[in-house]
Amino acid sequence: MKKTVGIIGGMGPKATALLFELIIDLKDAKKDQDNVDLIIMNRASIPDRTAFLKGESDKNPLPYLINEIKRLEKCEVDAYCVACNTSHYFKDEFTKASSLPFIDMLEETVKIVKIMEKKKVALMTTTGTMQMKLYQKALEKFGIEYLIPSDENQKLVMRIIYENVKANKPIEWDIFNKLIDSIKNDGADSVILGCTELSIVKYEKKLDDDFFIDSSESLAKAIIEFSK
Template sequence: MTKKTLGIIGGVGPLATMLIGEMIVRLTEAEKDQDHVDMIITNNPHIPDRTAFILGKSDKDPVPVILSDAERLRVAGAEILAIPCNTAHSFFGQIKEGTDLTVIDMIGETAARAARDGAKRIGILGTTGTIITGVYQTACERYGMTAVVPDEHIQSVVMSLIYDDVKAGKPADREKWSIIKAAMDEAGCDKVILGCTELSVVNQELALGAECIDSLLVLAETAIERCGHTLKG
């Protein structure tokens, strides 16, 4: 299979960008440097906050900046585009229409993974922007799963874990995660989607468990295969 060059629109957030780069390297079947995925990564922290725009708290549309970065990557030689930000996928249709690159659908791939893993009643954890747009709920229901979202209090804890901990450069607070997990267990969820790449960082720090489906991991694995490489067995 012809190998393709991967472009990653990063900076949303910066730490998750570094994490997916490492994931791709570690998950690729390779015996030498030349066997790895050819990646071009931007780490643009100036992309406007996606949730703030969705909630009407900002008039700064992130889509034009995302598309500008996509063009930078295309000019540099990228053929496949990965965006390690779930909330940005609320604008997936606009992004897909605005670039000539093949864009990986992180939301759809993660929902498909959950279905393959046998999920029936699945918790959705993400930014308030992602929850409000319903992208994960729609994708999961398409596979016959029942999507469960946190109530207002638990969602505030999720947002604190994302913004006050990871995005602020602080260690993930295990007590916050314990509160979130207890709520998802009480709601009868058999699986939980980590639908924010900052939660993927939390997963790396706290080892959250097999019931969690990590969207960043799914994106990394999908990118490896789409670029013509083999996942490490």
């Protein structure tokens, strides 16, 4: 039998919908039965991860995430993933809570960076992901040089994520283009879109695959590979 992958999503819902679409498109199935078997938990009520990690909220998302893992176990999935980069701060707790294989979005994204032989990659993530150094640690593990944004630019990244995409508002392309110009001026040969809301930005504008390395696409490819 084919393997079934569980996805814990809803962080946010539009990004989870894009991940599902990417899995379908990248699989390029010729008939329904060729597609990946998935169980998607669109748990939009999970408290904000960055707000908790920054100490701006006392609502811990971890119990909600563990609850979804347990629900997926009851569904008898063969592996699971969490469609939110910042949530990977809790990875150790996930693996303690379940023996199911965990498909790590960050590791899969950094593997793509390595395969593409990028030399200096910039990071665009939530402040929570950045402050917890989730991508920095993953990149250091592979010996890849990285650039982090200035405090001013990080505020602009968060504006795109929270005030544009999550708020269902038009993307402020002048701000986004300013960020990319800054990244290129700093000598980066690529940028990791390390927030699933930024994946939406990429696919809305059809941004260059060689420069913009998308965490959602990396996860979609890993899910397809596991499901074979």
